[in-house]
Amino acid sequence: MAKIAFILLCHKDPEAIIKQAERLTAVGDYMSIHFDASAKPEFYTQIRNALDGNPNVTFSKKRIKCGWGEWSLVQATLHAVEAAVDAFPRATHFYMLSGDCMAIKSAEYAHEFLDREDCDYIESFDYFDSDWIKTGWKEERLIYRHWFNERTQKRRFYGMFALQKRLGLTRKIPEDLQIMIGSQWWCLRRRTIEWIIDFTKRRRDVMRFFRTTWIPDETFFQTLVRHLVPEHEIRSRTLTFLMFTDYGMPVTFYNDHYDLLLSQDFLFARKISPEAKELKRRLGLLYATRGWDFKISNEGRSLFKFLTGRGRIGRRFASRFWETESSLGRERELLIVVCKKWHVAKRLVDRIRQMTNIPCIEYLFNEESTPLPDLGGIQSTMGKRHRHRRALMRMLFDYYDSDRLIICLDPSNMDLLDDFCHDRSTTRLLEVECIFTDDYLTGHAMRVGLAGEKTPQETLDRLLPTIRGDIQFEIDQIRDANYENHNRMREADSPGANAIALENFLAIGHEKAMEIAKTDYLFAD
Structure with a gap:
């Protein structure tokens, strides 16, 4: 029987994190938490006081400050993963979560789902041949070094990029790696996680490369899994249901999305609105239920596209x-x-x-x-x-x-x-x-x-x-x-x-x- 160690990266809403940990561990699963070192100290204290007595919860031994698009997000994940591997020897799968994810299936269903196939679930598409990156930089993410945060240090970020480009200071991608890309919401087997940890200790050159790659949480695990695991043991998909608007923003789910979420072929959903109290209550009760017959129709994305498309009136193509x-x-x-x-x-x-x-x-x-x-x-x-x-x-x-x-x-x-x-x-x-x-x-x-x-x-x-x-x-x-x-x-x-x-x-x-x-x-x- 599968036993899941959830890897949770979070930085706010301590009450929601405590409830999430209590729900997911109440049925025998585990959780390893990395709480952002830049967040309010009193929030971390509140979480520790509430969960330290829970034997199925552990915390990263080292906390770091995280920033969007930085290596720090990958490093924080590795810290939480290493803590989970040490604390939970019976965990068979490691599942990445965020604080605004919630289960949309029961634990019984999730465990049976993971027992069906001996494989890893991670989006893993060829970085250069796929169209995963719709707009903006592609090769530039990899061949130039990125030391600064694009959102908080824009002048330094783009200044260093312009300088490297002007001087031709590009770098090579590690020759034995096929760079892959995909969602950061993965579910990996214990064996795969142990291989990744071992790889990070042996291949310092790869670690140096990814430390200055832009948005490495979309490429690091995706590339390493494809490098270490036979292709037939990888399912290039996420088990977390998420959608994006035409503007690249995540779709938020509210109280009236309950039936829609349950009918999708996923185990978790992101993002659940903080205001969706009733949805959170119903989904929280769902995880501990047994014998629930889920009717999977999986129409969520096409339905969202249809409903949002109704609001747009105009020409699809302008006249030449x-x-x-x-x-x-x-x-x-x-x-x-x-x-x-x-x-x-x-x-x-x-x-x-x-x-x-x-x-x-x-x-x-x-x-x-x-x-x-x-x-x-x-x-x-x-x-x-x-x-x-x-x-x-x-x-x-x-x-x-x-x-x-x-x-x-x-x-x-x-x-x-x-x-x-x-x-x-x-x-x-x-x-x-x-x-x-x-x-x-x-x-x-x-x-x-x-x-x-x-x-x-x-x-x-x-x-x-x-x-x-x-x-x-x-x-x-x-x-x-x-x-x-x-x-x-x-x-x-x-x-x-x-x-x-x-x-x-x-x-x-x-x-x-x-x-x-x-x-x-x-x-x-």
């Missing part, structure tokens, strides 16, 4: 200057079928294709796999299709040698609708209004990754109104735009009423329009 003045052609007619249920629109245009000679292209701006002719590469990626939308459409008109062309768009593509509807060509819209049942919306949420087979009903009950509201918001946007030549088919209407909309949209006779409107199973899900 050469596109702004380029028309599809005054004599051309672009017919756009707008429908949220793609399978309905595809059935409709397939029937139109059979009944008319108008070329039809399905969701070319939504589906990468949409069949398109070779147009010299402009059609090759979704990004190019969006950026060069007008050029792409002109080439498609030319390819099909037609002045009329039908395409399908999702209602979320307001930027495309705006662009095409304000072109000098004639643009006609056919909005296909479908009925969205709860069962359909649940299936839709699963298809796009917002929910899974095991998503709790309580989560779905909160999610479905949001999705329904999002769909209605897109429809309202289109109607508020007051586009010319806007026609509407409705699932709730009769074939006769829908035939009139098709007549106006396609400029065809009533009989043909009626035959299209009567298409079998047109609106079936």
